Amino acid sequence: MITLERQSILNSEISTADSPGEIFAAMKRVAHEFGFRHVTLFAAGSPDENLVSRMIVETTLPSAYIQEFDRRRLLRLCPVAPIISKSVLPYCWSLDESENVRGFAIPAAMEELQRRYKLITSVAMALNSIDGDRFLLRFDGTRPRLTQVELNEIGMIVLHAFDVFDKIRRSAKTVGAGPLSSRELEVVRWTAQGKTSAEIGRILSLSDHTVNAYMTNAIKKLDCVNRTQLVAKALRLRLIM
Incomplete structure (x- = not known):
């Protein structure tokens, strides 16, 4: 069980964070301290979203797991999201529990997929931003089910972390309103519709090299690591519709 001293250290680390990356680094430490292997921050997608990769803001989950999850279109089968969305408290469950104990x-x-990647026990918590954006933080691993005391502790830590994260996010959103040029936005919009660089080049009468340059600039401006995260963030910031 996590000690009050460690909880104080974690909260101090969170309080001094000044970027989303530092907040997520603190969340990785929280996962470790509570005996979890992975942590993921999701942004709520549209009701008809069927790819979890488009919802991920940050994660330590293996990319192969995410790719297979999406390839098999498992998001639409997920029974957890409706339960978590109805509560402000962290929800814990395990694959090793009976359906009656889990509640679903x-x-x-x-x-089968989760067992193969050793995602046996999970904790998830719905988080709502002041500006109405919805997120979900989830921990996964092989440890036993959390005690109620541990669940209360992790819930308080997550709320504190999200409060800091949301202030940083909203501040960046205000300062960086409209950070992309019109050409960069065009490229991102077509990427969101599943077009390749070559296809976008033909549509906009640009070379592949120029399209990729616009894409790279947009990725840097929105502090993303790849096209998938760029599209997800652009949608979340309402830069594209």
Whole structure:
């Protein structure tokens, strides 16, 4: 069980963070201190979203797991999101529990994939921004189910972390309103529709090299690591529709 001293250290680390990356680094430490292997921050997608990769803001989950999850279109089968969205408290469950204890059934394909990647016990918590954006933080690993005391502690730490994260995010959103040029926005919009660089080049009468240059600039401006995260962030910031 996490000690009050460690909880104080974690909260101090969170309080001094001045970027989303530092907040997530603190969340990785929280995951470790509570015995979890992975932590993921999701941004709520549209009701018809079917790819979890588009919802991920940051994660330590293996890319191969995410790719297979999306390839098999398992997001639409996920039974957890509706439960978590109805509560402000952290929710804990384990694949090793019976359906009656968990409170929901887990599709066989999803259970097989999670067991293969050792995502046995999970904790998730819905988080709502002041400006109305919705997020979800989730921890996964192989440890036993959390005690109620641990669940209360991790819930308080997550709320504190999200409060700091949201202030940083909203501040950056205000300062950086409209950070992309019109050409960069065009490239991002077409990327969001599934177009390749070559296809976008033909549409906009640009070379592949120029399209990729616009894409690279947009990725840097929005502090992203790849096209998938760029599109997800642009949608979340309402830079594209």
